[in-house]
Amino acid sequence: MIAKLTSSERQTAVVIVLLVAIAGIAMAAAGRNAPLGVHGLVVILFAGALLYSLLSAFYAPEPTEEREESYYDDPIKVGIVLAMAWALFGMFMGVWIAAQLAWPNLVFDAAWSTFGRLRPTHTTGVIFGFGGNALIATSFHVVQRTSRARLAGQISPWFVLFGFNLFCVLAVSGYLIGITQSKEYAEPEWYADLWLVVVWVTYFLLYIRTLARRKEPHIYVANWYFMAFILVVAILHIVNNLALPISWGSAKSYTIWPGVQDAMVQWWYGHNAVAFFLTAGFLGMLYYYLPVRAGRPIFSYRLSILSFWGITFFYMWAGSHHLHYTALPQWVQTLGMTFSVMLLVPSWASAGNALLTLNGAWHKVRDDATLRFMMAAAVFYGISTFEGSFLAIRPVNALSHYTDWTVGHVHAGALGWVALISFGSIYTLVPSLWKRERMYSPALIEWHFWLAIAGTLVYVFAMWNSGILQGLMWRTYTEEGSLAYSFLDTLVAMYPYYIARTLGGFLFFAGTAIGCYNIWMTIRLVPATVVSEADLPATRAAPAGE
């Protein structure tokens, strides 16, 4: 890693890490024994670990080869390993909290392990830890290959990757000690949010500067989706997290948005986080890795452009469907509902485009579990976007909202679409990045695939049953006009579904664990591909053990 940096770049990296460490010391000093002080310590330890690895290779020989002759793949490799590690952590937490709902004793009587604190560690772990690292890694890969240019920076890719992971570590460790600003998918407090702005702006500049170096005349559509992801997430993050800390020595802050505006801003953010974090970037993966793996160009490039602008412009307005029957003006609710229904058109255009690309390659889908991951992801994308449009309709929402149906819908998208397309992309990437002939075991990819499909289906069907049952019980009246069921009655009715959901989540988690093992063994054991003469740099400079 560090051997690929020149000595002046190593110095710059040390300075950056020292600045981060100083910020950590300032946080620890200002926060003292308060939660902010604990986070100061976390920042110091994180910077210290990076500083240690930088300094231990500080006097290693400088790179002698022309770096512009090769793609910059080291940050991508680290990003993929981090993504899989976060997947293990986040999905384990998911299984744990699912089990807590069925068996409350699994809280073990501690404050840090209550459902309310562990739930955001699951959502942050899988969305930002797993999804975010997978997005950063694949976006670095796709932008280089489709532009036929090396990343426009030597340190900035590392800054983006480690800076983002510092944000995730601050987020997850904060929840356990009770730090949260109570905004869904935006729980981290003001200092972590400010840090993410710095990281994200660097990411945006790096991406756009790499595109500016491109040798291809046209910017391939996958990059459009990645750009939309980076740009819009920056806007959403800044607007939603505008807040004032109660003092410089406190982790606690209050949002500047009052009342119903706060609710609207939160769900404008929340739904667009689904749109641009969990959809746009992953569509970028779909539009690159699926054609590459299938060996066929995308079915219709025009359609991919139309659906890109459709998704970008429609999603922006859909957030208010989270606030049906609230104090939000009726016309804003209707606007959100209408745009959500319209969203079905560009969403199905993308799903259909992906599936039609596979027309003529179905034998590959049958034989190659990696391609099948991506095919199944496109199918689940189609299903969950249909479900989403349906749930956004006000009378349907009256039944579904606040029930497990919503949870089932989210997981149909997150497990079936986001995770499956990521695994398909990662299985495509790993052998080519580490220059291996193939994955360690195709049979284990099959196991992973079927465990993931079984887990998703068990989970989603359990939540459909549970959610509709719950919604119907809540709205059942007796002849006297009072509610027929108490809240406790609904919990008893949902008990078997909670057990089924835990099982489904466990199956999915088991598949991920198998995937991690397979990737690890590929890196460790599978023989390297024979490199042709033309592919070698003039002088061998990279030391062994890279």
Next chain:
Amino acid sequence: MDLDYDTLVAFSKSWGLFYLMGFFLCVVVYAFWPSNRKHFTRAKTSILDQDDKPWR
């Protein structure tokens, strides 16, 4: 002029629609413009050429 809630609502309900339709037309024209076809065809097939070095 007084920029109150009703003014903003009237603006978004009228011009909001027009600009979305206008934008849609621009995108359709771009996607179907005949001379863009060769760029698109090249873009979608060139990702399948996997060479592992940046171009100089």
